[in-house]
Amino acid sequence: MPKDTKYLDETGCKILSILDRDGRISISELASRIGLSAPSTAERVRKLEQDDIITGFTVEISPKALGYILEAIVRVKPSPGNLHVVEQLILNEPRFTSCDKVTGEDCFVTRIYLRDVSELDDLLDPLHEKAMTNTSVVKASPIRNRMVPLG
Known part of the structure; x- marks a missing residue:
């Protein structure tokens, strides 16, 4: 994925979808769900952060x-x-x-x-x-x- 584009492939979409539901998931669990190795998954997440697609991880608090x-x-x-x-x-x-x-x-x-x-x-x-x-x-x-x- 070129750095100047925000288009995602299927794996990137899966990563974002899973992280949206559970931002605390471990890299190893995320890797098993998307079918990549943990190092490859960690690199994909790091790249999504570097490209400002993932801008942070938050906690949801019940008012x-x-x-x-x-x-x-x-x-x-x-x-x-x-x-x-x-x-x-x-x-x-x-x-x-x-x-x-x-x-x-x-x-x-x-x-x-x-x-x-x-x-x-x-x-x-x-x-x-x-x-x-x-x-x-x-x-x-x-x-x-x-x-x-x-x-």
Whole structure:
């Protein structure tokens, strides 16, 4: 696979698919599942990292196990001249677990976790001086962190 291309062969796709489901799998187990030797598999994984196809390995934490029973999506529309101030407020608040700058009417789409709905005002009040917000409580997530299509 040339370094300047991100196209994957069948083995590379298998490696990514397996690692997406279990990032802690051992190289020897991964090798047995894809039908290569452990050294060849390790080299393939290293190459995927070197080509920035694999950019890291993460742990998935259950917010509910930590007492965060509510998840919400908050769309944020800063008032004129307050874009950077609002962005900094979001960055400085750890209960915002993700934030995307987007096109359209809103400038930010964020996710938050709360232990109780009463935390919502405390969390959003600092933003209301500089922005309008629209909050939706997440009922379910049929798709969460799906891997992009390969090939």
